[in-house]
Structures are given as structure tokens and as C-alpha cells.
Amino acid sequence: MSRQNRIRLILIGFFIQLTTMAFGRFAYTLILPDMMRSLGFSVTQMGILGMGIVVGYLINSFFSGTLSSRFSEHRVVKISMIALSIALFCLGYFSHFVILLAAAILLGSGASGSYIPLVALLNISFRERGKAFGIVTGGAGVGIMLCGYLIPPILSHFGEYGYRTAWYTLAVINAIVFLSSLFFLKKEPAQEKVEYHLESGRSFFSLYRGNKSLILISIIYFLLGFSYIIYATYFGAYAIEE
Template sequence: MEEKVKIRAVLLGGFVVLLIAMGVGRFAYTPLLPPMMEQYGFDADDAGLLASLNYLGYLVGAFAAGALCRVLGEGRLLVVGLALSVLSTAATGLFLSLSAVGLLRLVAGLASAFCFVAASGAVLNALAREGRDGLAGLFYGGVGFGIVLSGLLAVPLLEQFNATGAWVALGLLSALLLWPVRGLLHGSPVQPRRKKAAAKPPLPRGGRFYRLVAAYGLEGFGYIITGTFLVAAAGTVFEAAGAAGVWIVAGCAAIPSAFLWSQAARRFGALPSLIAAYFLQAIGIALPVFFPNPVGVTLGALLFGGTFMGIVGMALATGGSLLPAGRARVIGLMTGIYGIGQIIGPFLAGFMAARTGSFDLSLIVAATAVCAGGLLLLPDALRGASSSSSPAP
């Protein structure tokens, strides 16, 4: 009974970490951007710069997080990341200059990477110790729940206050939500693991691991193009409120997706399920282009939201299983490669959209990249690879 309570506390703590750092700290920017542009005086180029700074912070944080987990311990890095996330969220409502908001978006990206890598390592390790790996998908649902929460709160907060007040309110809400995180902190190594740090295990080698990492980078590229332009693309079909609702639809689909895909992976195998998620997401990304109507856009949002966190959960679990003693290091590397895709994607997509006058080509490129990621994994799946197997020589 005590073991069940402990697992629940760890899962709830990890869920709330992702809700705060990812769902609010990173993704509240999407619904709050239009009023921010009006109130802060930002133009489209400024908005793109702010998004890129956030992705840059995420990239730097992802590559640094593995080493910081070894030096500080996952628990301490979680505390640092959460503090930075809450403070940067609230402070975005206290400064109006582009340089100040840009710095805060950079810090928010850094914080979200710290929280994501440290929480993923802590939760996956705790579940592995108890033989409950199949529950990992519940933890990743925190991102989708945070997207829905920030999307639903954006409208009333903006009506009651304005963009600055909405950021401060979301920061205060994030602070109030910190209490459940203690369950994860109690189950994480807070002290640095000095003895293990001296004998740092090497990263997995071989084509199977490299293909997994490359496929994950392609997912980061295709996912961020879609996540950035989904609402804008929906604006050609829906009015403003309906277009914002498409983002909430994607968030709702994301909440259970990681858990459902983890169950599919247990039944059908990790790589076959991962490939299926890649192909379904590629279809979802392309649907608004070929079917530019409410049904096509909504179904596309459902497929996108219903797969992107599932892919994250399955890919990181597969990579982490190749180096159980260094999960945070593997997760940090994979998250960093994912982050590189996130930086390249918006620049390329914005360049194409500016010259074609629509988001269609950008979405097609995103769908092609995601499809290519699935195809990269296909040979290993056909050879009967599984999430628990060792990398091929």
C-alpha cells in the first residue's frame, strides 16, 4: 500500500512539474501572443525572435541538464528549474521592453528544459525501481493539461486584466501549484551522486540509437512548425475564438495520449507503436492543407495533439532503457537534439510562409519531416527491435 502511495505521489509530482514548466511556462505564450503584440508593441518579427529565444534556452538547458543532474542531483535541479519557471512567467507581466521579455523567454526555455529532463529522469527511475514503467505516460500528460489550462484561462484573464496581468496571474497560479511536487522530490536523489559521477557510463552507440536520436530530432522540427502555426493556419477556416479553440482541442488530445501510447507500446512493441504515432502525426499535420475546412483542421489538431506527447514518452523511454544508469544523460542528449529541430523549424517555416503567403508549404515540410522520422525507425522495427534491447553494433 505504501509503495502504491509513493508511486502516485511521484507521478502527481512529475505531472505538476510539466504542467508548470511546459504547459504554462512555455506554452502560455501561444494564446497570450496576440494581445502581447498589441499591448507591448511587438511586431511579427519581434514575436518570432521571442519564440526563438525560448527555443534557444530550451536547447542550452537540455544539453546542460544531464551534467547538472550528476552534479546537483535531480531533486535540486528540479527546484532550480521550477523557481526559474515561476519567476520568469510572473515577471513577463512586469516588463514591457523587448530585451527584458526576450531575456525572460530565454530563462523560461532554460527552466523548462531543466524541469523536463530532471523530472523525466526522476520519474522513469522511480517507476523502473518498482517495475511500473507502463505508468510513465501518465506523467507526460502534464504538458497537455497545462496547455488546456493556460488556453482556457487566457480569455478570462485577458478580459479581467490585460496581457501583463495575465502573465502575473499565471505565475502566481504556478506558485500555488508547487505543493504536490514534494512527492517527486522525496523520491528523487537530492544529493549529488559523486561516486557515480567519476565512472560516468558512456552513451549508447550503434545505428539503432543514432537512428532513434535522428528521428527524435526530425520530430522536434516537424512538431514545432505545427505547434507554432497551427492556430494561424486554423484562422483561415475559423474566426479568432474558433482558431484558439483548435489549440485547446490539441491540448485535450495530448493529456491522455502519452499513457495510451505507452500501453500500445507494451502490447505491440515500442518501435512499431512509435512508428505508428509518427505516421498518424504526419497525416494530422497535412490534413489542414488538403482539407481546409472545420472538419479537416479539427481532425488534424486531434491527431497532432494525440501523438506528440506519445512520441516524446515512447522515444525517451526507449532511449533511457538503453542506459538505465544514466537515463538523465540520454534524455538530455535526445531533448537537446529535439531542441535543435525546434530552432531550425520556425526559421525555415517563417521564411517559406513569408514568400508563399500561406502556411501550406510549411505544414507539408513538417509532415514530410515527421514521416521521414518514422521511416528511419522502420528497419529496426522490422528486425524485431524492442525498447529493452541493446543497441546494435
């Protein structure tokens, strides 16, 4: 891959992370109080919607690799971004709990489907992977900061329809980044193919046999998710209410 194409990949990857991870995983906590109040939902129902986002993310984490192997990472990222915009729009448009839960699951699925194949693309395109990963994943942090500046004014300005307008706004921004990816995220003719499948006869759990490093990393990730997801979901709502 040429230097120009690598720079292009980093730039579009940064903005993909900005919208898919920040909007798909963290915007919900800021919209939660107004959404709950407007729809008359309970804290439990809003918690279930938040769980739907995580479940969707987890499910597609298992399948995005296989899908990338079959359809290419570029296509999976783009399809996931389309799914994300649809989910964001549905969260603003519909009021029925079951439909909103389905949209939440789709939202999480779109977030992971945009992230995991993108990591694979960075892995095969750069020798200094740490720098590339650092810049691209920094997009998520900028996206979270953008949500903090963008969403509260929308909620206060549009009143009862504030939460719907916020979801619509995020959907449009993500759609703009998706349209940009059509031009900047393209498969190179000689690009290395990533093999996602397990060896024949091996199960997923067989990867953990005797692999202490993988076991330790998995435990750390579990504890990280368990400790931050509750905080990330409800602290913004708590701060707004207080």
C-alpha cells in the same frame, strides 16, 4: 521506494508537467497576439521571443543532466520551477525587448530543467516505467487544455493589461505547484544515483558512432521539432485573429 512514495512522485510529477511544460512551452502562442499588440512589437520580434524559449530549452537540455549529478534531480527540478515562475512574471512585468528575450530563454531553460531530471527520477523509481511516464507526461496535455480555457477569458476581461495578467496568473499557479513539490518531491535515503557523465575520453558526438538507432531517433526528433514548433507557436495566434 515505497508504494506510497511512488504514488506521491507520480502525482507531483503530473502537476509539475502541467505547469512547466504547458506554461513554459505552449502558453506563449495564446498570449502572443495581445502581447504583440500591446507592446507594438513586430511578428519578427515575437518570433525571436519564441525562438528564445526553444533556445533556452535546448541549452538546459545539455546541462540539466550534469547539474542533476552534482546537486540531485530533486533540487534541479525545484530550482528550475523557481526560474520558470520568475520568467513568467518577467514576461508580464517588463516591456523592453532584450529583457523579454532573456526572460524567454529563462522560461525555456526552466521547462527543460524541470522535465529531464524528472524523467530520470521516474526511470529509477518504477519497474513499469511506461505507465509512470504516460501518467506524468499527461500533465502537459492537461496543462495545454487548461491554458486554452484559462487564458482567453483573462485576455478579454482585462483588456490592455490582459496579457500581463495572464503571465502573472501562470506564474502564481506554477509557484503553488513548486510549494507543493517541497513537501511531495523529496530524495529517498536509499535512492539509486543516476550517472550522467560520459566515460573518460569520450566526446558527445562519439555516442553517434555506429549507433544507428540513436542517429535515427535524433533525426526523427529534429523533424518533429521542425514540423510542430512553427505550428504550435503561430496557429493559436492565427486562429484568434481569424
